[in-house]
Amino acid sequence: MRQARIVRNIGLGVENLLLHKLRSFLTMLGVVFGVGSVVAMLSVGEGASKHALEQIRKLGSNNIILTSMKSAEEEQASTTHSHMSMYGLTYEDHRRLSESFKNIKETAPAKVMRKDASLRERAMELRVVGATPAWFHLVPRELIAGRVILQGDQDKQSPVAVLTEFGARKLLATEGTIGQTLRIGGSQFEVIGIIQSESGQAGNIQIPDQDIDVYIPLEVSQRYFGDIFAKRTAGTDEREKVELHQIIVQVDDPKNAESVGAGIERMLGMFHKKKDYAVSVPLALLKQAEATKRTFNIVLGSIAGISLLVGGIGIMNIMLASVTERTREIGIRRALGAKRKQIIMQFLIETVVLSTTGGLIGLGIGILIPALIRYFSGMPTVITMNGVLLPLFVSMAIGIVFGIYPAMNAAQVDPIIALRHE
Amino acid sequence: MPTNGHEIVRLENAWKVYQMGTEDVKALRGVNIMFEKGDFWAIMGPSGSGKSTMMNVLGCLDRLSDGAYYLDGKDVSQLDDDALSELRLRYLGFIFQSFNLIPQLTVQRNIELPLYYLGWDAARSAERAKELAEQVGLGDRLSHRPTELSGGQMQRVAIARALTNDPQVIFADEPTGNLDSATGVQIMDILVKLNKLGKTIVMVTHEPDIAAYAHRRLHMIDGNIDRIEEGEHRTLTAPSAGHASPPDGSRRAETFVAPGEDVTHATRKA
Numbered sequence: 001m002r003q004a005r006i007v008r009n010i011g012l013g014v015e016n017l018l019l020h021k022l023r024s025f026l027t028m029l030g031v032v033f034g035v036g037s038v039v040a041m042l043s044v045g046e047g048a049s050k051h052a053l054e055q056i057r058k059l060g061s062n063n064i065i066l067t068s069m070k071s072a073e074e075e076q077a078s079t080t081h082s083h084m085s086m087y088g089l090t091y092e093d094h095r096r097l098s099e100s101f102k103n104i105k106e107t108a109p110a111k112v113m114r115k116d117a118s119l120r121e122r123a124m125e126l127r128v129v130g131a132t133p134a135w136f137h138l139v140p141r142e143l144i145a146g147r148v149i150l151q152g153d154q155d156k157q158s159p160v161a162v163l164t165e166f167g168a169r170k171l172l173a174t175e176g177t178i179g180q181t182l183r184i185g186g187s188q189f190e191v192i193g194i195i196q197s198e199s200g201q202a203g204n205i206q207i208p209d210q211d212i213d214v215y216i217p218l219e220v221s222q223r224y225f226g227d228i229f230a231k232r233t234a235g236t237d238e239r240e241k242v243e244l245h246q247i248i249v250q251v252d253d254p255k256n257a258e259s260v261g262a263g264i265e266r267m268l269g270m271f272h273k274k275k276d277y278a279v280s281v282p283l284a285l286l287k288q289a290e291a292t293k294r295t296f297n298i299v300l301g302s303i304a305g306i307s308l309l310v311g312g313i314g315i316m317n318i319m320l321a322s323v324t325e326r327t328r329e330i331g332i333r334r335a336l337g338a339k340r341k342q343i344i345m346q347f348l349i350e351t352v353v354l355s356t357t358g359g360l361i362g363l364g365i366g367i368l369i370p371a372l373i374r375y376f377s378g379m380p381t382v383i384t385m386n387g388v389l390l391p392l393f394v395s396m397a398i399g400i401v402f403g404i405y406p407a408m409n410a411a412q413v414d415p416i417i418a419l420r421h422e
Numbered sequence: 423m424p425t426n427g428h429e430i431v432r433l434e435n436a437w438k439v440y441q442m443g444t445e446d447v448k449a450l451r452g453v454n455i456m457f458e459k460g461d462f463w464a465i466m467g468p469s470g471s472g473k474s475t476m477m478n479v480l481g482c483l484d485r486l487s488d489g490a491y492y493l494d495g496k497d498v499s500q501l502d503d504d505a506l507s508e509l510r511l512r513y514l515g516f517i518f519q520s521f522n523l524i525p526q527l528t529v530q531r532n533i534e535l536p537l538y539y540l541g542w543d544a545a546r547s548a549e550r551a552k553e554l555a556e557q558v559g560l561g562d563r564l565s566h567r568p569t570e571l572s573g574g575q576m577q578r579v580a581i582a583r584a585l586t587n588d589p590q591v592i593f594a595d596e597p598t599g600n601l602d603s604a605t606g607v608q609i610m611d612i613l614v615k616l617n618k619l620g621k622t623i624v625m626v627t628h629e630p631d632i633a634a635y636a637h638r639r640l641h642m643i644d645g646n647i648d649r650i651e652e653g654e655h656r657t658l659t660a661p662s663a664g665h666a667s668p669p670d671g672s673r674r675a676e677t678f679v680a681p682g683e684d685v686t687h688a689t690r691k692a
Contacts, residue, residue: 008544019526332522335483336536336583337511339504416483419522 013349027318028358030311031398035359035391038304039366039383042391044373045300047381049293056289058198058207059282061254062105063138064261065208066093066247070240071274084228087276088242093268097249101263103256104249108134110208111221112245113229115185117214119171126167126213128184130221136195138248139208144168145175146193153192153217159224160217161189164197167213182214187224189216208248257283308394311358312402319351319406323413330410331418340411347410351403352396359395363388430494430591430622431457431480437488438475438645449475451645452489457624459590462617464633465626467642474595476642477626481514481593482506494590511539515584519596521576523568529555529579530564536587554582558612574605581612592616594625598632610635 017024059065068088094109111130116123129135136148144165153160161182163173171182173194182189198207228241251260261281268277323330330343338346367388370381438450449472457463467473478484479491482498485506491499498509510516523532533551534542542550555561558578560571568576577597584592594613598606614635617623625636633639639651 004543005541012538016526328522329524329526332524333535333539334507335481335510335516335522336539337507337509337514337587338539339507341504342539416478419518 009345009349010353013346013353016350017353023318024354027315028311028354028361030314031308031355031358031395032311032362032365034304034307034311035362035395036365036369037307037362038300038391039363039387040369041300041304042297042387043366043370043381043383044379045293045296046384046387047370047374047379049289049296050382051380052289053286053293055207056282056286059285060138060250061283061286062251062257063282064249064251064257064264065280065282066249066264066268067278067280068242068245069276069278071276073274084239084241086241087274089244089247089268089277091243093271093277094244094247096267096271097247097264100267101251101260103251103253103260105252106134106137106250108132108138108248108250109218109244110135110246110248111218111225111227111242112212113221113225115225117171117182117184119173119177119180119182119191122171124170126170126184127211128221129209129212129215130218130225131215132218135208135215135248138250141198141209142196144194144196146178146191148193148195149215149217154219157217157219157223159187159189159220160192162193162195162215163191164195164209164212164214166197166211168194170213184214184216185225208246254283257281304391304394308391308398311395312355312398315351315355315358315398316402316406319347319403320409323347323406323410326410327413327418330413331415334413334415335419343411343413344404344407347407348400348403351406352399355395355399355402356392359392362395363392366391428458428460429456429492430459430461431455431624432492433479433486433489434492435489436479436486436491438472438479438484439487448645450479450486453646455640455647457622459622460617460620462614462623462635462637463625464636464639465624465642466628466630466633466639467648468628470644471642471648472645473626473642475645477593477595477624480591480624481516482509511536512587513590515587515589515592517577517580517584517592517594517597519599521568521573521580521600523576523579523583525568528565528567529560529571532568532579533583533586535583540587550586551582554585555579557585558582572605573601574608577601577605577609578612581609581616585616589621591622591624594623596627597625598627598629603631606632 066089070085070087089109091109094107098104098107109132113128113130114125115128117126117128118124131149133149133151133154141164146162148162149160152158161184163171163177163182167173168177171177173191175194177191178193180191182191197209197212227243228239230239249260249264251257258281261279261284265279268279269275333343333346334340367383370383373379374381433453433455436450436453437448440447440449451472453472453476465473465476475484479486482493482501483506486499489499490497493509493513498506501509516522523529524535527535530548530551533554534547537547537550552561552564555564558581560575560578560582563571563575563579568579571579577600592613597613598609601609610632613623613625623636625632627633637652641648641651
C-alpha cells in the first residue's frame with residue numbers, strides 16, 4: 001500500500017515535471033554533466049590504471065628486477081675525456097644471488113648492447129641482449145616462429161639469435177628468415193626463432209624486453225663482444241665496463257618478493273662501493289600504483305563532487321523559483337487540506353526525480369563517452385559497478401540535499417496570502 | 423459547552439488582531455455567533471469590515487488571537503497547523519471567487535486533489551471525480567485543463583472539488599464575483615440545491631442579489647456584527663424548505679451529494 005503510494009507520488013512528480021519539459025531538462029543538465037563526467041572520468045582513469053597494473057603484473061608479481069645504473073659520481077667522472085666508467089652488476093653478484101637466497105627460484109642475467117647488424121642486404125644498429133634460457137621463463141612471450149634459446153645453445157655456446165617482433169620488423173625478417181645468417185658486430189649468428197614482444201611502461205620500470213631487437217646466448221655475447229662498450233656521444237669517446245645490465249630474479253612466492261628484494265639490496269650494498277644498481281620489486285610497485293590510484297580517485301572524486309555540487313545548486317535555484325511561481329498552487333493545496341509535510345514531500349520528490357533522471361542520463365553519457373574513446377583511440381576504459389552506482393546514488397542524494405530547502409520554503413507558504421495573490 | 427445538537431459553527435468572543443507594521447489591526451473584535459447545521463449564511467459588509475477574516479477563521483485557515491471557535495462542538499481554536507489541515511481536509515469544502523483551480527492539472531486531477539491527500543487510491547479517486555464532474559454537468563471535460571473552460575465551468579469544477587470529501591460545511595468566498603450574472607445565477611442554483619440536500623453553506627459576498635439566496639445574512643462592520651437578517655428574499659424552490667433540516671438518507675438520490683460512503687471511514691480503510 002505504502003509502496004503504491006510512493007509510486008503514485010513519483011508518478012505525479014514526473015507528470016508535473018513533464019509540464020515544463022524544457023525547463024526540467026535544463027535544470028537537470030548540471031547533474032547530467034556532473035554525473036556524465038564522473039562516470040566517464042572514472043572509467044578512463046580506471047582503464048588507465050588497470051592498464052598500468054596489468055603491465056606491472058606482466059613483470060611478474062614474484063619477480064625482482066635488478067638493473068645496472070651509472071652512479072652519480074661515475075656520471076660526473078665520465079664527463080672528463082677518455083675515462084672508462086666501470087659500474088653495474090657483476091657475474092659475481094649473479095653467482096652470489098643464486099647461492100645466498102633459498103627463496104630465489106631462478107635468475108636471468110642479461111647484457112644489453114647496441115651492435116651493427118645486417119640480414120642479407122639490410123643493415124642497421126640493433127639492440128642486442130645476451131640472455132640465458134631462464135630469461136624466456138621469466139619474461140614469457142609467445143613464439144611466432146622457430147624456438148627460443150635453450151640450455152644446449154648455452155652449453156655449446158652456439159652462435160644463435162632470436163629476433164623479437166620489433167627486430168624482425170626492422171630487418172624485414174619473416175618466418176622464412178629462420179635458418180638464415182644474421183651478422184651482428186661482425187660475427188655470424190643463425191636466426192632460430194622470432195618471439196612476440198611487449199611494449200610499454202610499467203609504473204616507473206621498463207618492461208624487460210622493451211625495445212629489444214635480438215637475443216643471443218649470454219656466454220656468446222660475453223665471448224664475442226666482451227664487457228667493455230664504447231659509447232660515442234657528442235664527440236667524446238666514452239667507454240664503459242659493465243658485466244651485466246640486468247638480472248631478473250624470481251622468488252618462490254610473491255609473499256617473499258619484498259623481503260628478498262630488501263635482502264638483495266643489502267647484499268649488493270655490501271659489495272658495491274657505489275650505488276650503481278637499482279632493485280625494483282614489481283609487487284611493491286604494484287602496491288604503490290594502487291596507492292596512486294587511490295589518490296587519483298580521491299582527486300577525481302573531488303572534481304566530481306564540485307561538478308555535482310554545481311549541478312545541485314542549479315537544481316535548488318530552479319526549485320526555489322518554481323516554489324515562488326507555484327505559490328498559488330501550494331496555497332490551494334494547503335487550503336484543501338494538504339499538510340506541510342505533504343507539500344515538502346511533493347517538492348522533494350520532484351527534485352529527486354529531476355536529479356535522479358539527470359543522473360541516469362548522465363550515466364548513459366558517461367558510459368557512451370568511454371566506449372567512443374575505446375573505439376577510436378584504443379585506450380582501455382573500464383566501467384566498474386562502483387563507477388555506476390556511486391554517481392547514481394550521489395545524484396539521488398543531491399536531489400534530497402538541494403531539494404529540502406526549496407521544499408521547506410514551499411511548506412511555509414501561507415494559504416491565505418497565497419490565495420489572495422492573483 | 424452546551425450545544426443544541428444542530429450547532430455546527432460557533433464563535434465565542436472571537437478576536438483577531440493583525441500586526442501591520444507598528445499598528446495593530448483589529449479585524450475581529452469579540453464576535454459571538456452560532457451557525458446551525460444545514461443553514462445557508464451570507465456574510466456581508468464593506469471591505470475592511472472583517473468578513474474575509476471571519477471566513478478564514480471559520481474555514482480553519484486562520485487562527486483566532488483570542489476567544490474560542492467550536493466546529494461541530496469541538497474547540498478548534500488551539501489546534502496546530504497539521505490538525506487544522508486535517509479538519510479542512512475532512513470536514514470543509516472551499517469555493518473561491520477566482521476558482522483557484524490548479525491550471526496545470528486536468529479537471530479530473532483538480533477534483534481528485536482532496537482525495538489524494540485523503541489517501542485514496544488512483545482508481546477510486548478517478549471514479550469519484552467522474553461522478554462529481556457528471557453531477558456538475560462536466561462529465562465530458564475531465565481531461566480538459568481549466569484554461570480551456572469558461573468561468574462558469576471552472577466554478578463548477580471548483581464546486582465538484584469542494585464536494586469530493588463530502589464536507590460538513592462549504593465555504594464560498596464571493597463565488598460569483600468573477601462571473602457574469604447569468605452564470606452567477608447558475609452557480610447560486612447549484613449552491614441552493616446543495617443546501618437543500620443538507621450541506622451547510624457559508625458564503626461571503628458584497629452583492630445583495632447574491633446574498634439574497636442565503637437564509638440568513640450576517641452584516642459586519644468594523645470587525646463586529648452589525649446586524650443579522652433572516653429569511654429568504656428570493657428562492658428558486660419552495661420557500662418552506664427547512665434550512666435546519668439535517669441531511670437525511672431520503673435526499674441522497676439527488677445530485678450534488680456524495681454517495682452513501684463515509685469519507686472519513688473510507689480513509690481509515692485505505
